[in-house]
Amino acid sequence: MVVIMQPGAGESEISGVVEAIQSYGMDAHISRGKERTIIGIIGDEREVNFDSIASLVGVEKAMPILKPYKYVSRNVNDQDKIIDVGGVRIGKDMIFAAGPCSVEEEDTTLRIADEVKKAGAQFFRAGAYKPRTSPWSFQGLREKGLEILSKSAPKRACRSSPK
Numbered sequence: 001m002v003v004i005m006q007p008g009a010g011e012s013e014i015s016g017v018v019e020a021i022q023s024y025g026m027d028a029h030i031s032r033g034k035e036r037t038i039i040g041i042i043g044d045e046r047e048v049n050f051d052s053i054a055s056l057v058g059v060e061k062a063m064p065i066l067k068p069y070k071y072v073s074r075n076v077n078d079q080d081k082i083i084d085v086g087g088v089r090i091g092k093d094m095i096f097a098a099g100p101c102s103v104e105e106e107d108t109t110l111r112i113a114d115e116v117k118k119a120g121a122q123f124f125r126a127g128a129y130k131p132r133t134s135p136w137s138f139q140g141l142r143e144k145g146l147e148i149l150s151k152s153a154p155k156r157a158c159r160s161s162p163k
Contacts, residue, residue: 001048003039006060013058014039020056024048036060088122097123102130102138103145113152124152 003017017039018028026043054062082091098121103109116124128145
């Protein structure tokens with residue numbers, strides 16, 4: 001991660017960022033320019049709480065260096081990463097997954113699952129849990145949604161589970 005300090009950030013703000021970085025067991029490399037100070041984090045930045053560093057006094061911006069999705073990233077491995085999901089090999093050929101944003105009622109979900117299969121998709125997907133910031137927003141059917149999804153799997157599954 002690289003932390004870009006605000007113009008005119010003082011030594012106390014810079015020290016606060018360095019202390020926060022060190023609290024994660026990381027080292028900090030300070031680069032002082034004429035207008036800006038940049039602090040580089042040395043270590044595995046995935047252990048660092050990005051938001052807490054970005055919100056520190058004097059910080060203008062905090063940017064990650066490591067790329068996400070290292071397991072399938074071409075930056076780490078130039079070989080295809082093939083993952084088998086229920087007999088479908090993901091990672092080589094194009095696959096299609098389709099379904100509603102969320103499970104809302106059984107009949108509708110089962111009807112959509114049938115249509116998704118007829119359309120040729122390899123996977124049926126729908127959300128049972130819909131976490132929201134507002135407690136008054138639709139949160140999904142949760143366990144009941146999972147029960148409905150399990151009913152769609154045996155007869156309507158685009159791909160059956162491996163035996």
